[in-house]
Amino acid sequence: MANFHVEKPVASRGQQTARVARDIRGGGMNRDRWKTIASVLARQGILVAFALFLIGFSIFSDRFLSPENILSVMRSSAIIGVMALGVTVVVIGGNLDLSVGSMLSFSTVLVVDLHDKIGPAPAIGVMLVATLALGAVNGLLVGVARLNSLIVTLGMLSAIQGLTLIYSGGKNVDIVNQDQTWFKIFGRGTIADIPTPIVIFAVGAILLHLMMAYTPFGRRIYATGGNATAAVFSGVRRSRVVFLTYLISASGVAIAAIILGSRVMGSQNNVGQGYELQVLAGVILGGTSLLGGAGTIWKTVIGVLILGFIQNGLLLMGFEYYVQWLVTWVVIILAVWLDIAAKRGRLLSPIA
Amino acid sequence: MSDVAATKIPALQLKGIVKTFPGVRALDDVTFDVRAGEVHALLGENGAGKSTLMKVLAGMYQPDEGTIEIEGTPVTMRTPLEAKRRGVVLIHQELSLAEEMTVAENIYLGELPRRSLGRVDWKTLFAKSEEILKRLNCGFGPKDRVGALSIANQQMVEIARALTVDAKVVIFDEPTASLTDAEKVVLFEIINDLKARGVGIVYISHRMDEIFTLADRISVLRDGGYRGTLVAGDTTEDEVIQLMIGRSLDLSRRQHAEVKTGEVALKVEGLSCGKLFQDVSFELREGEVLxxxxxxxxxxxxxxETLFGLRRPTAGTIEIDGKETAIHSPADAIAKGISLVPESRKEQGLVLGMNCRDNITLPQVGDLTSGPFVSDGAEIAIFDQYRDTLKIKTPSWRQAVGNLSGGNQQKIVIGKWLAMHPRILIVDEPTRGIDVGSKSEIHDLIRELARSGYAVIVISSEMPEVLHVSDRILAMYHGRVIRRFTAEEVTEDSLVAAISGIEQEQVA
Incomplete structure (x- = not known):
């Protein structure tokens, strides 16, 4: 008995824990009961995984579940989180965005540099326009010219890094009067005792969730990602939809840049390097299909938080900083694998 | 069955097969057997369980209950490869060939003959392939690239693949769906040849004439259950159809007396699109089917596709309700009251992972809002309406469309476009690959739509369909309208002659 069944349809995305892996292999006792458990895990696996991680780490470290630690993890996850929200929209629409990391470098350098030159508000305005312009380039090339999004945004990753260095001349930038500017509210301030980054992340998540789940535009994004041809045959303006998903992604980056710039009050030219993978990891952990057409915003939030808590938990347990990179990779591979296993009913399969 | 088995053990026997998917009992206690040297046809409407049964036979699904026996020995087949090794081969409806590779490589894919160091033994490969192709009387060689072959010839490659193993049972799934009549004849010869060699054939098809030409026995599935086996020589089409759909069917030519046409809804003059079609002119009136x-x-x-804004015409004019207009995009076409039920429901018609309701409301979702949000109630109301009028069978609107049967999927596509209340409805191959029951429902629906004032264009490759639903028929040949018929004057002969490019002077 080496298989079990999970409801195939209804976007049964979601991750499984290592327990399911055992069930799949071992199984055999009461088939119906395993089926029920497996089905619940397949649909809500990411929540189960989240709970298990929290329990696991809290056994090893008393500090882990303290309110200060939780707030701190959420605050540091907010930057990646805000970007992951936008990228989730792109991915549901059937494309990738790998340019967000270097776009974050560019936007942060820009807003920090302009802060002292033209003042905080104009700096934010200029940075917003510039970032949206970069998003528009992605959107035009992928949405209108129909080029492969992997190539376009991978190229943009490199091009924007170059753009950043040209702009800054390779020098780091910073803000001189760090305590006097109201710009500090975004990264260092609080709203109703909650750190501002968390508030921004939460508000962004709620707005995008409403958009994706309940508006006609959200529906069109799912349709485009699910079957672009059928969407066009149904009157969906595919180019426009894809273009707008990249603008949303760029907006996420711009907001993340404001948080980051405000928190650090300075920026290196490569500050966002590697963020694109962290962002994508959060999206994948949230169970959004890389093929497009399926996924939800709120699961990306959980995916990002899982990532944050794993990294934090490892640090609290005394592991070196770089161990988290390895563990993150293992977690992502397991998540993707078990997600697929749940859909096909086996760990390994000769056909997809 | 047991007395038969006592005298002659079947090549393959299924007993009491049960297969459930969440919410659906796809196969319910199905019993089926194939004897060596017979053609056993398997019939049923879409959704009756044929595909599931076939996948169980070919090792792609494991049954929940029941046994599979090959020549009397119970077996379990976990993968298609295992099934193949045991001599059960499936010829897919949708071909699964590597188009960029040669015929020979495809035939022996996965089992290429080897020399030392794992190198491919090309000489043996081509020689062995050549031999098999000769047995099949194929007009192409082992070194030809598969992608360059016609669909019919690609199917031959699939069949050749089956012959590399000592096949005991070969399953054909709708093999003639994309074949011409001449190619069909060749296929039937091959099937009869396999039969003569003692291979058991399972033949799945919707086409009655083929089944009565080929089959020795006919088994029928309905709603996942086994409905009986008939001996082909002792039964009639009507009996088989009744068993399939539980009622009898009228597919005769329509009575044309009551056609009342109205205003000209669409007028096309000299329309051309590059090399695809030239100088096409016609009028379409309300209440008629063209x-x-x-x-x-x-x-x-x-x-x-040009009328629906997917292609730009290179010449000619389009008038809607007497006003000349250009159609820039599908969204534009929809706004002008044109709906297109496209040729391929899976590629063009549906977002398979999306649920039934969302698929039906997709073209108008922007209008179903209260405030910024889509109104759940409005959407469900539309879904319920078309589920009821079109008799769409689905457990709930939440079901992903990909899990429905072909006929129900097609009804979703049609429902989606009816829900737009178009003035002009274009249906392209409305009944391709769906069962006779759903087919006649869709034909009735098209006539009903015309009666209620829609202007309808039906594009079809099936002559009985065109004859059955149309008031007027345009015969096309090489991008041109070569002849025009009214329903009264058209005959099968004159239609065939026209579309084959044979000029005929006299009206038949």
Whole structure:
């Protein structure tokens, strides 16, 4: 008995824990009961995984579940989180965005540099326009010219890094009067005792969730990602939809840049390097299909938080900083694998 | 069955097969057997469980209950490869060939003959392939690239693949769906040849004439259950159809007396699109069904796509309600009251992972809002309406469309476009690959729509369909409208002659 069944349809995305892996292999006792458990895990696996991680780490470290630690993890996850929200929209629409990391470098350098030159508000305005312009380039090339999004945004990753260095001349930038500017509210301030980054992340998540789940535009994004041809045959303006998903992604980056710039009050030219993978990891952990057409915003939030808590938990347990990179990779591979296993009913399969 | 088995053990026997998917009992206690040297046809409407049964036979699904026996020995087949090794081979409806590789490589894919160091033994490969192709009387060689072959010849490669193993049972799933009549004859010869060699054949098809030409026995599935086995020589089409759909069917030519047409809804003059079609002119009135008949590639689908804003015409004019207009995009076409039920429901018609309701409301979702949000109630109301009028069978609107049967999927596509209340409805191959029951429902629906004032264009490759639903027929040949018929004057002969490019002077 080496298989079990999970409801195939209804976007049964979601991750499984290592327990399911055992069930799949071992199984055999009461088939119906395993089926029920497996089905619940397949649909809500990411929540189960989240709970298990929290329990696991809290056994090893008393500090882990303290309110200060939780707030701190959420605050540091907010930057990646805000970007992951936008990228989730792109991915549901059937494309990738790998340019967000270097776009974050560019936007942060820009807003920090302009802060002292033209003042905080104009700096934010200029940075917003510039970032949206970069998003528009992605959107035009992928949405209108129909080029492969992997190539376009991978190229943009490199091009924007170059753009950043040209702009800054390779020098780091910073803000001189760090305590006097109201710009500090975004990264260092609080709203109703909650750190501002968390508030921004939460508000962004709620707005995008409403958009994706309940508006006609959200529906069109799912349709485009699910079957672009059928969407066009149904009157969906595919180019426009894809273009707008990249603008949303760029907006996420711009907001993340404001948080980051405000928190650090300075920026290196490569500050966002590697963020694109962290962002994508959060999206994948949230169970959004890389093929497009399926996924939800709120699961990306959980995916990002899982990532944050794993990294934090490892640090609290005394592991070196770089161990988290390895563990993150293992977690992502397991998540993707078990997600697929749940859909096909086996760990390994000769056909997809 | 047991007394038969006592005298002659079947090549393959299924007993009491049960297969459930969440919410659906796809197979319910199905019993089926194939004897060596017979053609056993398997029939049923879409959704009756044929595909599931076939996948169980070919090792792609494991049954929940029941046993599979090959020559009397119980077996379990976990993968298609295992099934193949045991001599059960499936010829897919949708071909699964590596198009960039040679015929020979495809035939022996996965089992290429080897020399030392794992190198491919090309000489043996080509020699062995050549031999098999000769047995099949194929007009192509082992070194030809598969992608360059016609669909019929690609199917031959699939069959050749089956012959590399000592096949005991070969399953054909709708093998003639994309074949011409001449190619069909060749296929039937091959099937009879396999039969003569003692291979058991399972033949799945919707086409009655083929089944009565080929089959020795006919088994029928309905709603996942086994409904009985008939001996082909002792039964009639009517009996088989009744067993399939539980009622009898009228597929005769329509009575044309009551056609009342209204205003000209669409007028097309001298429309051309590059090399795809040239100088097409016609008028379409409210309340009439205009049929487009022709061979694949004659330009019919391209005309529909041009009218729907998917292609730019290079010449000619389009008038809607007497006003000349240009159609820039599908969204524009929809706004002008044109709907297109496209040729391929899976690629063009549906977002398979999306649920039934969202698929039906997709073209108008922007209008179903209260405030910024889509109104759940409005959407469900539309879904319920078309589920009821079109008799769409689905457990709930939440079901992903990909899990429905072909006929129900097609009804979702049709429902989606009816829900737009178009003035002009274009349906391209409305009943391709769906069962006779759903087919006749869709034909009735098309007539009903015309009666209630829709202007309808039907594009079809099936002559009985065109004859059955159309008031007028345009025959297309190489991108041109070569002849026009009214329903009264058209005959099968004159239609075939027209679309084959044979000029005929006298009206038949």
């Amino acid at each position: 049929g487009f008949y022709g061979l694949v590639g004659a330009g019919r689908t391209e005309i529909a």
